[in-house]
Amino acid sequence: MSDLFFYGTLRYQPLLELVLGRSLSDLAISQASLKDHSVYGVKGQAFPLIAAESGSVAKGLLVQNLSPNDLKKLAFYEGGFEYDLSSRTVDLANGSTAEALVFYPEPNLWTPDVLWSLQDWVDGWGELTLIAAQEVMAYYGKVDASVIARSFPSIRTRAWAKLAARKRKTGDPRDARKDVIIHDHKRAYVDYFGMEEVALQHRRHDGSMGAVLNRNGLMQGSAVVVLPYDPVRDAVLLVEQFRTPVFLIDDPEPWMWEPVAGMIDPGETPEQTALRETQEEAQVALDTLEFAGEAYSSSGSSTEYVYLYVGRADLTRTIDNGGLASEGEDIRTQILPFDAFMAAVDSNGFKDMPLLTLAYWLARHRDRLRA
Template sequence: MTDTFKPGPDAVQIIEREACFRGFYSLDRLRLRHLQFSGEMGPALSRELFIRHDAVCVLPYDPQRDEVVLIEQFRVGAMGKSASPWLLELVAGLIDTDEQPEEVALREAMEEANLTLSSLWPISEYFPSPGGSDERVYLYLGRCSSQGAGGVHGLAEEGEDIRVHVMPLEDALDAVRDGRINNAASIIALQWLALNRAEVRGLWS
């Protein structure tokens, strides 16, 4: 293995790409080779790639009250693998038009939680499952007032049925610790806020 390994434009060779499924999401099968750490080109590999729109997730936070706003909704992927397929999550949406990530965050906060966000604080951009999906997540903290937040929201034409929860940050962190909050974006955002709470409150209060 060499410490000077630096992938260039020819580090990955696509031998064949087959469209296996096209719908709201897509699935492709690729045959490819990639450069190895030895400096040699590796063997041909077969990989399926789940193609998704990039996503935006935002954690609404009230710095005055030290409260977060989370949403609860049904998630088909959690069926059979979780105590309940209704998950506590962040406000989220897909970038499926020419909107910028910040625009999606503001729009989804209104659609899913009836919240107006006055500021956005970028937390991270990350790939939640790069072994088989090309989805990238833009993660934000959103400044809001949690006073009066609640109720059930979402777009009826999209079948959304979303319940809003307002929680002290410490209660949300307890929910991460005991597994009630068990999805990646929520865990990442809440842990980030726990680490950066003093700075955020100092600038936003």
């Protein structure tokens, strides 16, 4: 058995219980502190780090009687954040001390931000983290922690999308909790995308339950697609980049002309993503956003949900160095007069469905935007 001192997100007992995969009832849990340390948020992330700091005190929980299997699960989960265990002496509320293992980040890997608050984190990120941890721990014993570390940003993006999906109602009176029966559910693959397999029955239109169906889904986050439009010059801006799936299907032209597009990061609104992605991909600052609809992009195969916008902008220049090098993006842009753009749409000059959707929306609303 081993004892650990938790100073960060695993102080949130629902998360600790999820990671361990069992009740905490047989563990001894007590308040504790670690002298000459402080807990800071990680800059740009939603989790904390502990840092040596003379005169400060890091508060946390001492959890005792953890089994070897518990330690393996904790190491797998925290390994995804590139944290390692180190032994320290902690102080207990009754004045005694205890030896405990503490998760320390890899030196110089993360940049400290402001002092971290557990309650603020629970309020802002607790629910999302539980969803992400469910996916992470589903791969315990199946993949190495390094795979989770590489995939974790996408896992959190999917968790953020799932929170949004739970609020997505149009008035359908059916109840999926009663009208869908799950027989088996597996997380089959994790990387930039996830793949889940399910055996289920759903209620048919005649009221009966259908046969058991074996299906799978490509698990993705939510995305934003935005077409920059200059109402003064009556022109649109398109971006071009290499698309691997188009190449994999043997299309001889995998360089695609598209609108600006990108995944919605955890904590972002679709509007914030639209502004950020347009700047990153096209180096264009949008003046205003016109909402053009939202929908699942391919509901028979993918969980991706897309928010569509036309963004008003002053379009005066094109670039051939757009995108983020850290994401392997190599993007160039072109500006097309509206008439030339629609002529290309009508002659099947583009192969991107969101681009066609936004073209038709713009054709209907162009006069209003130009007025």
